[in-house]
Amino acid sequence: MDKALFKQMAAEKIVLLDGATGTELHKRGIPKNTCPEQWVLEHPHVLKEIQGEYIKAGSDIIFACTFGVNRIKLKEFGLQDQVREMNRELVRISKEVAGTSCLVAGDLAPTGKFVEPFGDMKFDQLVDVYKEQVQGLLSGGVDLFVIETMIDLQETRAAVLAIKETCDLPVITSMTFDTSGKTLTASDPVTVLITLQSLGADAVGANCSTGPKDMLKVVELMLPYAKVPIMVKPNAGLPRLVDGNTVFDMGPEEFGKYAVDFVEKGVGLIGGCCGTTPLHIKSVRENLAGLKPAGRKFKPYQALTSTRKTVFFGDTYPVTVVGERINPTGKKQLSEELKNGKFTEVKRLAVEQVENGAEILDVNVGMPGIDEKKTMVKVVKLLSSVVESPLCLDSSSPDVLEAALRIYPGRALINSISAEKAKMQRMLPIARKYGAMFILLPLSDEGIPGQAQGRYEIIHNIISAAKAYGFETGDIVVDGLVMSVSSNQSTAEETLKVISYCTETIGCATILGLSNVSFGLPNRSYINSAFLAMGIGKGLSMAIANPSSEIIMAIKAACDVLTVRDKNSFAYISKYGEGNVVKPKIVEQKNLKTVDKIFQSVLEGDRENVVGLLQEALDEGTKPGGIIDGYLIPAITEVGNLYEEKKYFLPQLIQCAETMKTAFDYLAPFLAGERERSGKQIPVVVMATVKGDIHDIGKNIVALMLRNNGFTVHDLGKNVSAELIISKSKELKAQIIGLSALLTTTMVEMKTVVELARSEGLEVKIMIGGAVVNESYAEEIGADGYSKDAYNAVKLAKKLSCLK
Amino acid sequence: MKDLDVKYFEHIPVVPNRNLILIKLGYRKGITALSEKDNRFIDSEINRALLLCNARGAFCYCHINNHLTNKVVLENGIELNSEKLSSFLHNCNEVVLMASTLGREISDNIAEAIKNGNAASGLILDAVASQVADMALDWMVILINKIIKIKGKTLTKRRFSPGYGDLDLFNQKIIYDMLNLKKMDISITDKFMLEPEKSVIAIAGIEVLHG
Structure with missing residues (x-):
């Protein structure tokens, strides 16, 4: 079966899948602690009986019994060298049962390992593990693939890529969501859907873990954004343990009724997981008799994902700020750290930008003297754990971008693809393979057109080339190409024309790298923020900017209100409403003597100012010994009292002690001999x-x-x-x-x-x-x-x- | 001896609770007074600490082969001698052995802060790090619970660590070896202490959920 046929089948009918295999095998006496697939190979009639009943019940697709037939799972039973043979034989058994009446899906499932960036298993190693299984399944003659019961989005990506890199058969992907509506590694349904359908999955869905009631909530979240059919395979309710046996309570009749709810919402493929039986599937078929796939209202979107978050953007969303700070150009500390393989500054910049309102982080690690590809991969892995924001991968090297896209556990934005022929031909298929969006840079081998008109032509050329690879306009963000107004003042107007054209004529998202516009001018933030406002006025979707700039973030917030992108001014009021702005505290200025100020500085742990005050006191003629005995010691004694009363806690006590030490150290040379003379x-x-x-x-x-x-x-x-x-x-x-x-x-x-x-x-x-x-x-x-x-x-x- | 299937996590996302950090440092709500400057300082040090912590973890499941009053015998024949641990695991047929570490950078920075006369900063970094190391274990507990809940099981609400009660610290070395913590750049001294300092080992039992 090819992808087009699969699509057609799902468009024409509700595709009925099979029910549980595992719980049915247990009913038929599979021993505990045995390799289920090995046991099935030794008792093929058992599987044939189960699958035969599912086909009789109406299943259009049955899953080959290859759930755990990957090298890692088989190693638990010492069978790791039989991956291909076992997959082939297991598929052969199912194909024999299926005949021409139904399709057989090669079944891939979790390996039980945790893959990078989250776990320690190398991503490519995992892809190879799945590829080995895929090859075995193909040799058995599977019609399509299903990747099911997945707990981690990145592991699912590895399985999808393993199939994509081996063949062109359709792929159904399905993850388990618990009752909180998240996967085990905290991905939400929308993020799962957008990541996997961008990556090329032909159907996305949910199975296992919950019963139909909770699963319905999961797929309701997915459906508005689903470009591909949605699949469900719920358990027969939640499991209960009775006398050491797992029991599922939901009977076929009740289970079957839920099928109608699923289909009415827009689900296209339906079956059952743990606890379901051929009777459950029969009940589903009976309930669905005469029903056709519901016509779904698809909501076009522009969205990027990380493993745990989706960021939507475009003309109905507030302008999205892409944080520009993770870029070593002009940043000494970041450059030094990257050179030395350290990433503390990267983490700091990431966290700081997100706190200040960046929704996406641009990552550029290009600089002389480092291995850009290696560094980029490390930074991408790190940031995927440190922040939830999706990443914008910024490099001029296709190799670097490909390596970063492969490891990135979500849907990234590529910065950028231009009409430079060699690069465009290299980058478009890579972007498509990994399901990324890309920033379209309207320049070509001939350079940057000075006038907007010239840029329009390049934009159309790139879009047209991208469409040949399967991209849609919604996958592309056009960069208006910002040039410095200090060298040519009319350039800003040309850039704004591009934004306007893309918004109104092409209907795609747009982005501006703001800071270029003010290059060479003083007080650059004024120019940058004015330009931002003008861009937003033309329909700008995103801005690459420094979110620490208060003026830029304030102008953005205000523009979001004025362009009705911030509905009911909610974000603006939350940020700037009365009581929400941190007002600087006015410190009461007391008219204290210098020595009293010294006392106070110890009491407040004010190490920065104590030396200045000591100098002042000495200049005023106060004796060093007098300062110590009369002010410093009483101050630290008072600190001790406050600590004993719990009015001070440990850091305050220590800060005061440090202030005291600074004071002592400063006064020590003035005291030489004085203490000894005093006989103390x-x-x-x-x-x-x-x-x-x-x-x-x-x-x-x-x-x-x-x-x-x-x-x-x-x-x-x-x-x-x-x-x-x-x-x-x-x-x-x-x-x-x-x-x-x-x-x-x-x-x-x-x-x-x-x-x-x-x-x-x-x-x-x-x-x-x-x-x-x-x-x-x-x-x-x-x-x-x-x-x-x-x-x-x-x-x-x-x-x-x-x-x- | 059968190799245990140890899972490793390279980056564990944890967000510490500011209030718990303050309490660890002696803060008493309604009594301790914090100025704006204090708050700024504390927040900035907490943020700095978080940047310096790279929470990593490891865990594995292990069957209990024998359950005596004074010891627990694991599937690989390893004996953990402790009446309290045995009593703690009385409902369990399986345990989870786990460890977390924050890497050397945070420990180095704590030491450096104190050495350079910034002890208050060092103290806060230390308090944050202790909490993050514990939270990394909490995070694994939540994850494991989600995995085993499907099988009708749950982890014991509390954790046990070598050095607690009558479970000798020597057992830290046993679990260190079982989890192969060298792989996570953790070392163990001849007195069974883990380095980097902000590394923790724990044992939790797996119980069957009834009903």
Whole structure:
């Protein structure tokens, strides 16, 4: 059967599929923990009986019993080297039963592995796994393919590509949606539909997991956007476990009635999954007698998808901002990171742009000195997990774009395809194969036409070439081609003419790369936003822009209201309505003395300003010792009180301590000798996380707090042996040893330290802390004290060193 | 010994709960006062932490072959000696062993922040990372629950980890090997600690849903 015949069949009749095979095999005694397909090959009469009954019940298509006959699933039974033979034989059995009365679909299903970018399995490796199965199914003579019970969109893409790259037979794709209406990996029905039908699936649908009632809700979401027939194969209700057996409660009569609901909504292919029987299928057939496929109202759309989101755009939607920031040109940090294979800045830019209102992210990693293809693939994989926004893949290299499209788990936008002959011929089939939309750049091998008229001609040429590959106008976004007005002021008008022409005459979506227009001019955002407004006035659909620009986003929001794209001004009011705009808080200016401001800066953890204030106070003649004793120490004491009262929490306490440290460090040179002259002793503390333990954040915080309270702290780090702690303590004449441990396995090391200190007669106090130790443990091992946190550690250290 | 079918996830999408992070840091609603500056600082550090965390995970199913009062014997003969674990799994014939990690970048940044005198920043990064590591496990639990619900099964509501109760930390090494966590760039010290620090191992039981 070819694709056209399949299409015709689905247009003319409701196609009846078969019911469950698995639950029917169980009824007929298939043993648990056996390879079902191997068992079927050993007992072919059982499958023949089941499938024969389905055909008798009216099935137009039966599924070959090849659900788990891929290399990965068969490996569980040591049969991985029999993929082709088993598929061929299983198809042969079904073909024998089917004869000429019905079609046999080769059945592909999940491998049980999770594929990149989500999982660890390489995408191409998975495509090869499915290809091997497809070849086996073809050798058995399948009429078409079904990819069913899929839980992950990317795995489904791999299976579709495996079939597309092997043959031209029709492909039905079906995923499972739970009662929340999402697939296991959180794809919604519309996203699944748009991604798969763009990729070339000949029917899309849902099977298993839910009964007909919940499945109806799933397909109702798909139907308005379905260009291909929609398929359903619900379970006979939800499974229940009774006495160790899975039971499905919905009987044939009730199941059959749902079939009418499905068909009236517009479903074209219908069958049953777990728990359904030939009687269920017979009931469906009886209920559908005389019904024809419902004439569906298809809603033309322009849409891009990621695995978890669909973004619609066009003249009835608000103008879509494509975030332009993931592009190394002029971005030093991003360039450096990309060169070094790091992606923190990419993530930051992605998250920031989405937060600021970008719905799609342009990704361009082209720069000298890197492997663009490798980097692009890595970035695409990363962003597919980090953000839900669909991606616009931006490169001048067809190789880079192809690699990115292959791995991208949704429907991407290609930036861009022009009329440059070699590139266009290379890129159009690639774009079509992966179901991508593309930005049409109206330039050719001869260059960029200065006048709009010249660009119209190129636009028509590219559209015409694209249509030959099966593209529709709705798959294309025309770039008006923005040139700098600083070199030719009339160029903006020509670009706007292109937008107007595409909107009114061709009826396709349009895009502008805004920032080019203002190149070479001051205050570029004014020009960019004015140009955006003018473009929107001509019907612009999308703008490649920096969403962090408040003026651009505000103008866009306002234009969406004025062009009725923001219905009832809902988005505008949500963003700018009273109470929604964050107003800068007016800080009360107190007329404080400089020293009081120093006190305040410690209290507020204002490290940035404390040094300036100290300078000012010293200039005013205040003594350094006076600042410390009169303001800094009282301030940090007050901080401690606030912390004890829970009015401050840990980050505030630490920020104040850091401010205190900054102040101390600044004043230290002014104090040289002053402390010694005063006769005050500075206690020495040796801190360490004990041997075997690598968790030291708590110890580090204690060290910081102690320093800020006048202790001299020597931090030996983590995983420190008892011998080193004791020898250092001797060498540094420590009064206190502070030990930390996080785990029960390492806290015993504290005892070793205590015993060693005591056996060597070291006159030192030992304090301990950490998640698993407590007061009684401190007593048990002979330590001098325990502290639950950094603040109390300071109090304890003061007590142990006889300080106030 | 039969090889376990371990599934690995390269990028787990998690969005931490700001309130839980604040609570972990000692925030008390209605008592602790946060200024606008504090809030800005906290949000910026939370965002930074999220950029530095790459949550990855692994899990596998494993049958329980024998269930004694003081230990659980798994399908590959591995024994997990713990009365509490045995009691925790008393309704289960199967367990899920799982692990999550956030990679080295976040741990390096926490250490660096503290070393450079930005301890408050380090603390927030640390609190976010701890939550994200746990949430990555939560995410896997939700996913596994969806998978096994079809078979009429569910995961135990709580998780158990080596080092809790009487399940010796030594068992961390056993699960580390079973999940082949080296593949996820996790290493384990001779005291059975996981590196990078923000890596977690857990055990959950699989129970049958009745009715």
